[in-house]
Amino acid sequence: MKPSFRTWRQRALQLAAALLPLGVAAQTPPTTTTARATVPVEAFFQEPQFDDAVLSPDGKKVAFKLRVKDSRAKLVVMDLATQTPTVVASFQNESVGMFAWVNDQRLVFNLAAWLKPAGQRDINSGLFAVDANGERYRQLAETIGSRVKNGDETKLLPQWTQLLRTSARQTGDDIWVTVTEAYDKKFGADYRRVRKLNTVNGRCSEVDAPQHAAHWVFDAQDELRAATEARDGQLKMWLREPGQAWKTVATVDSLTRTLYPSHMDALGTLYVISNQGQNTVGLYTWNFETNQPSGKPVLHSQAFDLYPRPVVSEGQVQGWRYTVDAPVTQWTHPPAQTLQDTIDKALPHTVNELSTGVRSTSPHVLVHSFSDRNPGTTLVFNRDTQKFIRLGDARPDLRGQAMAGMDFVQYKARDGLSIPAWLSLPAGSVKKNLPLLVYAHGGPWVRGQSWGWHADVQFLASRGYAVLQPEFRGSAGYGRKHFEAGWKQWGRAMQNDLADGAKWAITQGIADPQRICIMGASYGGYAALMGLVNDPDLFRCGINWVSVTDPQLLYSVNWSDTTDQAKTYGLPRLMGDSVKDADMLRTYSPLQQAARIKSPLLMAYGGKDERVPLVHGEKMRDALRAHNPQVEWAEYPDEGHGFVDLKAQADFWQRVEKFLNKNLKQQP
Template sequence: MASLDDTALIPRDALFGNPERALVQLSPDGRYLSWVAPLDGVLNVWVAPADDLSAARAVTADTARGVRMYFWTYRPGVLLYLQDTGGDEDFHLYLVQVEGAPEQARDLTAYEHTTAQVVGVSHRRPDEVLVGMNDRDAQWHDLYRVDLASGERTLVEENAGQIAGYLADADYQPRMALRARPDGGMDVLSRAGQEWETTDLIPFEDVMSTAPLSLTEDGSTLYLLDSRGRNTTGLYAVSTADGERTLVHEDDSADVADLLTHPRTGRVEAVAVTYLRREWEVVDEAVRDDLARLADLGPGEAEVTSRTLDDRHWLVSYSAAEEPLAYYRYDRDAAELTLLFHGRPALDGAPLVPMTPVEIPSRDGRTLVSYLSVPAHAATGAADGLPAEPVPMVLLVHGGPWARDSYGYDGWAQWLTNRGYAVLQVNFRGSTGFGKDFTGAGDGQWGLSMHDDLVDAVEWAVARGVTLPGAVGIMGGSYGGYATLAGLTFTPETFACGVDIVGPSNLETLLATVPPYWAAMFEQLARRVGDPRTEEGRAQLVQASPLTHADKIVRPLLIAQGANDPRVKQAESDQIVGAMTDKGIPVTYVLFPDEGHGFARPENNKAFTAVAEGFLAEHLGGRAEPIGDDLTGSSLTVPTGADGVRGLPEALAGHEAVLRA
């Protein structure tokens, strides 16, 4: 086997610094191409004439966290973006004009403590958008039409009925709505004149996998994801005239995950299902040849990210596990794909590694779809993806937990493999995408069988020669951070070390402090995690909380937290750090005052990965790029444990001097 030193070290800046271009879109009229790119080091929206990319100019002027969510309206030359403050997730909706000055961005939701939700953008109403705002009641969003010229809002519906979400037609008329039930299910409401009437019921076990999706432009067809009476989610077309249902697509192995819909008519043209890899099924023959051409781009995955209203031009992204995003313009008339640019050209030629889907058996007979990446120096090229000999491993746990890992380019996996670690990403029970039975198997199992699945995956990796006992670290964000804390408390000898990113340590306080606009999903949380309103539920939450078992920690732990996190409050990290400190257990704690649920600013992301890389090298034996000046520009503070990471005290001294200055 070759040596790790034979593989070129990929700089952290290339992996975690700002992309050169990302989130590329075509305007609906085809006149403009847009993307986010750095402006003075901060991601902003840039726009260029579609036929002259050299004439690009920034149309936003954010100086803080950068713009990461934007979209075109059907009013020519007008786009909208969503932005919060310091990661607080109070997203406001801003309007910018291509021909205007960046600093003239206008807040369309300039109300205190408001989280905007965009409900509708329609080419039939090009001068307005439909927006939910919760300035009247923090828990529930009222529905407004917002005029794009004046910024004035017109009330469509005051949400007096605790509506969790609306579905409107192309003329911005609310046609359907969802309302949470006391049992954790959802009532499906339909408009009857000016009133709502309950026309259907989604039981608790189907809420995460059943929902009305969209209406065709003419309003004749409703597209519905539905798992009722079945396990995996199927896509149905429902006639709004008589309720007749037609099954569009189903797959026994996984839920319907993605749709391709016509930009004008709203009719579904293709459907994708992801088990090990994403697979498309054509519904409308009009796009069969187009999708075949996209498939010819390579063995990775192509995605249509935007389309002109006349459907003559598509914007397509393509990537593979070992190939970051590249962007193409597709001319349907000429059947021609034109490469525009790569999102991260600094990684061109870098020693990126493939990702291998694997199926891991759990101790009780379930199949855990997982993804294995191994360092380049240890790769054999075999189809099973196993290394030539065991290497240290990081179990990288996804958040949610109601989400899933999938095949594709993953900067974290590439970073860790380049430093010498195998990376295993496991879809443990409770993950979504594999049918409601698999998701429901995680109910009430935080710290129990959900954690057992992760331990089983580690044992599989040891048995297959991926790694050795005692050479496995665990790392993740949000639920993945919880899983890290659970790993170091419930099975304290299994992992050599852990990296917890914004993970909850106390499930009682987690559920007591959820954002107010999560009111509609609280019953789901209570039934799936533990009910803080009952004595039995509180006991369950206490037992499943890593904080309860903090005195069992015997392995090194790094905790990272954003001070403004509205989901997992800073107190979650403070509590377990305090408990460990009180018991004399070493812990390294890094805190970012200007971040929320994760680290959006690239300076902060680079600073965190620099610290985490040094921490992992110390305790798992991989290599580390020196911290150097990667703390520069970040807000990183280290309340405790700086001496637990090699080189951090020295780098921190210079960083703190800069902050004080």
């Protein structure tokens, strides 16, 4: 696949005009009192105009993705000295996806595979490299249907090639990739090989690595030193000394223990993520003598599981990024903390994530600034002049529009368990007696949310609804006890947590008890259905999209991507055994309880969903329509487990708006 070089030059002038004026100091845009419903749905769900800015290793250039008029993201490089942008990659029918600097002058990137629906394996990402001036473009890996040579005798790598990392100091022309050679649905694992790849000539060499690993850590000399594999209900960790054979150093239960390597610094210290006998997950160093995490954590929280990512400069860890209620950077390098304090003072009320080149002597610091009300602004701070230049906004169409605030709250479930939750209230509202949406997250064994700007929540709040997003028991991120409290609790205690959240909002005066709806996707949609079964007097209506409608279908439908590993080791413990717990699963199956659902219900499914195949929705729809005339149905033939195409998203959320206007907006 070749980029359209002709359009690169044509669009350079458009690009310069599209960037926000450089040299303008960053300010929080003033909000207006524009009527909520005047903001079109597309403004919330379209892809960001400006995204993913990254400084070059020497800090003299910045690369980012930009959309101008059309919906295809281009890769742009700007020289910070001249403030001149250059489009270095642009395609007619594809957006640039992930990218990284290889060295000061070269980048590697793929196409936007993440735009494909979840549960679909027809990824078209490829792998490409180009210089920062747009020269020496080279395709390194196939996209679907592009089994061609690259102008010489070097064949392209297969389409299942993914970027693993660049060099620790980002010098030279080499990168490291994983190549998937086969997928074993029985074990739910890819057979991957790690290869070192030259981005200029396309030649690669094999790297010694465990074949079934899914996570790898290199040292500062670019030697592969640690890896992990999850299989047969266990998590296995390997280590190796440079040039030596791999050794298995730990095997733990994958549901009750967390253990995987995070980073190895220049001194050979290995950092690992582990719960190490604690309720919550934290960061530890590895003891090579005992082959165990150290007893004392480097970073730990009593309330949240932490998964810190290192911030590295000049080969040294200068801080760690992780999420508690909101994203946090904890600096261990005092000058970095001083810089953070300076920028936070200039940009209050936002999370400000700072980055410099990995070996930069440049005065430039990249600042990604965002909040619950701000979807994201990217700036460059000059340490010499102490001034900002503004590169771009993620969603400029929303600048000046009043957005909802997002608060982290907690309430007690009926059995006394504390339930974390997120509450978003319409901007400018009285904050009392509002129509409420109880929005259950999918998974369900994941963390549902963190503080920030979220398109779906902001859209709903813009239409006048309060949104409560409970982190019901079984959710990850809040410790082992909270996670395990949700085992085999589909339709039971997990469901009660949602109902108890609605009742809490009523007692707080936030929610009108006559105007509460339950909604969600995937597991969240299952919970919406069960909410109408269990609590028909509490929830006036429900919205379910791409949801499980019968837990037994996760075992029996053979064209889903649910692996044999999940059916053998995960689902029986987390949800319930298909044989031993058959009666329980039947009792808490919306499909089996369809006759009890009398309330208005909106259902939507994707025709290409392999995570929760369409049959879930079709069976439920047919069972409901036999007795419930208030069921609305939408099907998107080309969408998967979640809607990606903007037209499909806009259509779905417009249906949601219309459905809520009819069933919830007005006082009964």
